[in-house]
Amino acid sequence: MALIELEQLSVDQHGHKALDGVTLSVAEGASLGLVGPNGSGKSTLLRALAGLVRPAAGRVLVDGYDIRHDVTAVRRRVGYVPEQFGVYPRLTIAQYLDFFAQASGVSAWERKNTVDTMLRVVDLYDSRQKEAASLSRGSRRRLALARALLHNPPVLLLDDPLGGLDGRGRLELVEVLKEVRGMGITLLVATHLLADLAQICESVAVLRDGRLISLLPLTAALAGDGPARRRVQLEAVGEREQLAALLIQQPGVMDVNDQGLAISFVYEGDREGLALVLGQLVTAGARVSRFGPGPDGLDEISAALAEGVGRLSA
Amino acid sequence: MTWTSIVSKELTSRLQGRLTYVILTLMVVAFTGLVLGSFWAIVASVPTIVPVIGSSAAGGGSISLSGLVGAYRGVFLFFAMAFCLMAAIGVVAPAVAAVSISGEREEGTFDLLLSTGLAPRSIVWGKLSASVVFVLLVALTAVPGFAMAWMFGGVGVIELVLTAVLLVAAVCLFSAIGVFCSSLGRTSAVAALYAYGLIFLLGMGTLAVYVVGAANQMEGTFRPVLALNPWVTLFAVPEQISSQVAQILPFQFRPLIDGTAQQDLFGLRGLRYPRWALTLVLYVLLTAFFLAASSVAVDPCHRLREQRWVRALFGRGS
Numbered sequence: 001m002a003l004i005e006l007e008q009l010s011v012d013q014h015g016h017k018a019l020d021g022v023t024l025s026v027a028e029g030a031s032l033g034l035v036g037p038n039g040s041g042k043s044t045l046l047r048a049l050a051g052l053v054r055p056a057a058g059r060v061l062v063d064g065y066d067i068r069h070d071v072t073a074v075r076r077r078v079g080y081v082p083e084q085f086g087v088y089p090r091l092t093i094a095q096y097l098d099f100f101a102q103a104s105g106v107s108a109w110e111r112k113n114t115v116d117t118m119l120r121v122v123d124l125y126d127s128r129q130k131e132a133a134s135l136s137r138g139s140r141r142r143l144a145l146a147r148a149l150l151h152n153p154p155v156l157l158l159d160d161p162l163g164g165l166d167g168r169g170r171l172e173l174v175e176v177l178k179e180v181r182g183m184g185i186t187l188l189v190a191t192h193l194l195a196d197l198a199q200i201c202e203s204v205a206v207l208r209d210g211r212l213i214s215l216l217p218l219t220a221a222l223a224g225d226g227p228a229r230r231r232v233q234l235e236a237v238g239e240r241e242q243l244a245a246l247l248i249q250q251p252g253v254m255d256v257n258d259q260g261l262a263i264s265f266v267y268e269g270d271r272e273g274l275a276l277v278l279g280q281l282v283t284a285g286a287r288v289s290r291f292g293p294g295p296d297g298l299d300e301i302s303a304a305l306a307e308g309v310g311r312l313s314a
Numbered sequence: 315m316t317w318t319s320i321v322s323k324e325l326t327s328r329l330q331g332r333l334t335y336v337i338l339t340l341m342v343v344a345f346t347g348l349v350l351g352s353f354w355a356i357v358a359s360v361p362t363i364v365p366v367i368g369s370s371a372a373g374g375g376s377i378s379l380s381g382l383v384g385a386y387r388g389v390f391l392f393f394a395m396a397f398c399l400m401a402a403i404g405v406v407a408p409a410v411a412a413v414s415i416s417g418e419r420e421e422g423t424f425d426l427l428l429s430t431g432l433a434p435r436s437i438v439w440g441k442l443s444a445s446v447v448f449v450l451l452v453a454l455t456a457v458p459g460f461a462m463a464w465m466f467g468g469v470g471v472i473e474l475v476l477t478a479v480l481l482v483a484a485v486c487l488f489s490a491i492g493v494f495c496s497s498l499g500r501t502s503a504v505a506a507l508y509a510y511g512l513i514f515l516l517g518m519g520t521l522a523v524y525v526v527g528a529a530n531q532m533e534g535t536f537r538p539v540l541a542l543n544p545w546v547t548l549f550a551v552p553e554q555i556s557s558q559v560a561q562i563l564p565f566q567f568r569p570l571i572d573g574t575a576q577q578d579l580f581g582l583r584g585l586r587y588p589r590w591a592l593t594l595v596l597y598v599l600l601t602a603f604f605l606a607a608s609s610v611a612v613d614p615c616h617r618l619r620e621q622r623w624v625r626a627l628f629g630r631g632s
Binding site (some may be wrong): 047050051052053054067068069071072073076078079080082084085086087088089090091095099100102103104105120144151180 | 316318319320322323326327330331421422423425426427428429430431432433613614615616617619620
């Protein structure tokens with residue numbers, strides 16, 4: 001059963017169509033990533049689902065409630081974490097969450113328990129008496145996540161949740177999000193990097209210029225079935241300069257980059273073609289010890305998706 | 315009653331800052347100083363034969379302002395305080411309320427508040443209540459000054475209650491105007507500017523409209539406009555004195571501060587009210603109007619936004 005349904009949703013912003021006829025359906029418990037370049041309409045789509053922008057046309061249904069007729073009911077069923085958000089100065093973390101729990105309608109007798117549970121889920125329990133404004137970026141994101149989950153919503157909307165976080169911050173938040181996903185909450189995650197979704201989402205919706213370009217399983221996007229652009233990294237024993245020169249001559253290979261221990265390059269083409277490149281290297285005498293996706297390979301795929309280079313199919 | 319969460323959050327935030335206590339202390343000092351200064355000025359400028367404690371009407375003959383002040387020094391002192399407090403409220407209330415919603419927008423917290431599912435009217439009501447409570451707290455700093463003025467005598471219990479009710483009504487209206495402007499303004503500075511503009515219109519605008527009307531032989535038609543002006547209404551509360559002070563003014567302008575000059579309500583004969591009654595009714599209605607308008611303004615998905623004229627007034631809200 002679809003928990004979220006968008007029918008021909010259009011949103012006007014500042015005189016242009018931020019969303020243009022988006023039709024999408026998300027099943028209960030599913031986790032969907034929204035990818036696309038800046039200005040593609042990802043954030044607007046999430047804001048429309050959170051009842052924070054008025055649709056110019058079309059329908060938004062969350063758990064059967066239409067945003068035009070019962071926006072308060074929609075808001076109560078959604079937890080929303082925007083990309084940019086503030087915290088109230090002078091309130092401690094516990095006071096901050098207690099306020100939002102009360103505002104969300106969590107009853108007085110279960111409020112303390114709920115706040116404590118959420119603080120433990122996002123690993124902020126020991127810092128609960130600190131001022132919320134003093135938290136680091138990563139901790140603020142976790143606090144925002146706790147706030148969005150206070151009223152136990154069936155839908156969680158996350159706008160670029162990992163943006164601007166360092167490696168440790170990302171790792172911690174991904175772990176929390178995996179836990180949240182395990183709770184059966186329907187997740188919608190907007191990002192411009194496919195890599196962010198790798199461990200969180202099952203499928204990906206690609207947006208460009210306010211339109212939904214494609215909807216496909218994340219495994220298909222990551223596997224790169226069909227022509228696509230991806231970054232590949234190889235390690236080899238012996239002369240790397242010769243290897244790099246050989247690589248650049250191969251069809252579909254571009255942006256060859258000697259990184260010291262390894263060589264990375266961007267390959268545009270299908271998997272068969274990539275296998276042929278490897279075969280050519282080995283035939284030429286290269287002693288390849290590792291050949292696989294580059295560290296930012298997923299970002300290359302998402303850039304290709306956003307730019308509309310190639311086609312990814314399930 | 316989830317709007318109470320907003321009240322407690324707002325007060326917690328405001329009262330945890332040192333600045334609040336500095337302002338409260340300064341207000342106590344200012345109002346106490348005002349009473350002492352005013353009393354000194356009255357004593358210095360009025361003949362000493364006039365009794366200091368209590369009040370007595372000036373003797374027969376022509377009425378002079380200094381004579382009236384000397385005779386009713388307790389009343390003048392009390393209402394000078396009330397007048398100043400009303401002015402202070404006109405400065406503080408819009409400033410406090412104008413930050414309430416636009417401040418959240420600036421901080422990036424308003425979307426979070428709206429996404430809690432709290433009804434927009436509850437958000438607006440909570441913001442207004444918090445602003446009113448805070449401004450009343452600031453206004454309470456004038457109580458020691460009022461107590462001193464009260465001790466000079468001449469002010470009846472009914473006048474005292476009426477003054478307090480008018481001040482509270484003004485706090486509510488000024489705060490509602492602030493919240494309304496805050497719900498429209500992109501920044502707190504712009505919201506405060508709009509709010510001060512509207513309150514200036516209430517103060518000077520109504521006065522200007524009345525004076526122009528009275529000068530053009532339409533005093534009776536424009537008199538109800540004065541009920542919107544909190545300072546003029548305040549002047550009219552001590553009826554016995556205001557009617558005497560009004561004798562100093564040209565004939566056509568006397569109802570301006572004459573509390574006994576009751577009015578036909580917008581020309582409807584038989585509907586005659588004292589000015590303060592009309593002021594209270596108008597202030598309650600205006601406060602309710604600004605609250606309702608703010609509820610529509612803060613919610614981009616409000617049902618009324620389907621109407622084209624509402625979108626034209628408040629923008630698309632997206």
